[in-house]
Amino acid sequence: MPTVLLVHHTVSPALDELVAAVVAGIEHPELEGSVRAALSPALSTTAADVLAADAYALITPVNIGYMSGALKHVFDTIYYPCLSATIRRPYALVAHGGSDLAGGIRSVETIASALQWTRIYPPLEVVGAPGRDDLTRAEELGSTLAAAVMDR
Numbered sequence: 001m002p003t004v005l006l007v008h009h010t011v012s013p014a015l016d017e018l019v020a021a022v023v024a025g026i027e028h029p030e031l032e033g034s035v036r037a038a039l040s041p042a043l044s045t046t047a048a049d050v051l052a053a054d055a056y057a058l059i060t061p062v063n064i065g066y067m068s069g070a071l072k073h074v075f076d077t078i079y080y081p082c083l084s085a086t087i088r089r090p091y092a093l094v095a096h097g098g099s100d101l102a103g104g105i106r107s108v109e110t111i112a113s114a115l116q117w118t119r120i121y122p123p124l125e126v127v128g129a130p131g132r133d134d135l136t137r138a139e140e141l142g143s144t145l146a147a148a149v150m151d152r
């Protein structure tokens with residue numbers, strides 16, 4: 001079954017809500033159980049996890065104007081082992097923070113672009129407690145990823 005890997009660094013209830021919304025989107029009933037969501041805490045994500053998946057949802061807090069160190073560790077670990085095998089795979093980013101997410105988003109997009117992954121949803125920027133609209137968009141982001149891989 002096609003799999004979307006959710007690589008997340010969940011440090012608070014706000015991020016946990018966003019992760020749950022993305023999972024709900026990937027496993028939306030309209031997709032009839034055709035795509036699996038695989039949750040992968042960033043500090044334990046391996047190159048094998050990334051190679052085994054078909055698409056990626058990246059969910060991170062922004063810390064000091066950058067992605068979390070945990071997600072950076074994933075990229076440092078997987079870059080060369082996954083570089084040729086994951087070209088063009090779809091990905092989408094959820095960035096959470098308290099004020100300014102620009103540096104965090106730029107940092108992820110730079111590495112995803114070097115990996116030649118395909119961004120299939122605009123970066124979802126959430127500041128503070130997620131509102132209804134944020135959660136709806138997180139769910140839509142998950143469904144978009146699932147739809148991209150469901151026929152594989």
Ligand SMILES: Cc1cc2nc3c(=O)[nH]c(=O)nc-3n(C[C@H](O)[C@H](O)[C@H](O)COP(=O)(O)O)c2cc1C
Binds near residue numbers: 128
């Ligand atoms: C050391 C540190 C640096 C942070 N830097 C940023 C930042 O550059 N931009 C931002 O929007 N939020 C920043 N934050 C806020 C975190 O992104 C936020 O705490 C995290 O997303 C969890 O949010 P919550 O506790 O409100 O749920 C920072 C937090 C810490 C602890």
